[in-house]
Amino acid sequence: MATLENRPHQALVVIDVQNGVVSGGHHRDAVVANIATLVDRARQAEIPVVWVQHSSEELAKESEQWQIVPELKPADGDPVVHKTWADSFEETDLEDVLAGLRVGQLVVTGAQTDECVRSTLHGAIVRGYDATLVEDAHTTEDLSEYGAPPPDQVIAHTNLYWKYHRAPGRTAGTVETKDVSFGK
Structure with a gap:
């Protein structure tokens, strides 16, 4: 259980699906479809969906590249957190948003697996959250020309690593889209 007091709720966090x-x-396409399924299920269960949107030189605010993919749309009232660092908590209002919703348990999806997703998972755990990675709802591009493993291996390694990750009083782990259980 999360180490945060009075935070019994879950939230689905969608990172940088731009x-x-x-x-x-x-x-x-399969990852975006899985995220869409999770968004629909979270909304049906009245679980908040928190969108995270990165900006940088390559992702200038309001540009086409910066926009969330057309298959996914934040609903009116869904929190949208704007960030400029890999960890979605760094210099953002994510913690305030989650505190306001009394959220202590995160279900994490998005991109890029080896940068913003992984950094946010670690950021959540060190801040006292439980953080579950949806193993078939995150992706990364092929950066093998820069020395990284192929993307399927990056994703598989991140899933393996996070499946067994733990911290005192907090839980991590992975789950497939079909097995995600949303509850208040």
């Missing part, structure tokens, strides 16, 4: 981030993502 045109310029996932256009070259491994199994992009």
